[in-house]
Amino acid sequence: MCESTAYILKNGREELVLESVDVIENNNDGQVKLTSMFGEQKTIKARVKEFSLVDHKIILEST
Amino acid sequence: MCESTAYILKNGREELVLESVDVIENNNDGQVKLTSMFGEQKTIKARVKEFSLVDHKIILEST
Numbered sequence: 001m002c003e004s005t006a007y008i009l010k011n012g013r014e015e016l017v018l019e020s021v022d023v024i025e026n027n028n029d030g031q032v033k034l035t036s037m038f039g040e041q042k043t044i045k046a047r048v049k050e051f052s053l054v055d056h057k058i059i060l061e062s063t
Numbered sequence: 064m065c066e067s068t069a070y071i072l073k074n075g076r077e078e079l080v081l082e083s084v085d086v087i088e089n090n091n092d093g094q095v096k097l098t099s100m101f102g103e104q105k106t107i108k109a110r111v112k113e114f115s116l117v118d119h120k121i122i123l124e125s126t
Binding site: 023048 | 066067116
């Protein structure tokens with residue numbers, strides 16, 4: 001399974017946003033929509049800074 | 064294994080950019096750096112439009 005965990009950088013620390021993320025969509029309005037394998041969705045004002053498939057880790061930063 | 068294949072949208076069609084992508088980094092200068100599991104790196108002027116871990120597919124679009 002390839003689901004990853006999304007974190008957002010706040011003051012240099014990683015805060016959990018959503019686990020088991022399956023789909024990441026970058027909207028043109030500076031928002032990122034995350035969808036988990038359980039269908040849970042979160043849209044936050046951020047952009048994907050880094051994504052490591054090896055570590056199963058998505059790092060977001062506020063826009 | 065979770066490596067994904069990166070494509071860039073050109074005239075509505077998906078063109079292959081890099082296979083077996085392990086790490087995606089979004090630079091602040093509108094460039095995306097992709098690194099494959101074999102250490103191959105590609106930096107292109109684009110942004111991540113959508114990323115589906117289920118389909119192992121990264122869709123980029125030019126910036």
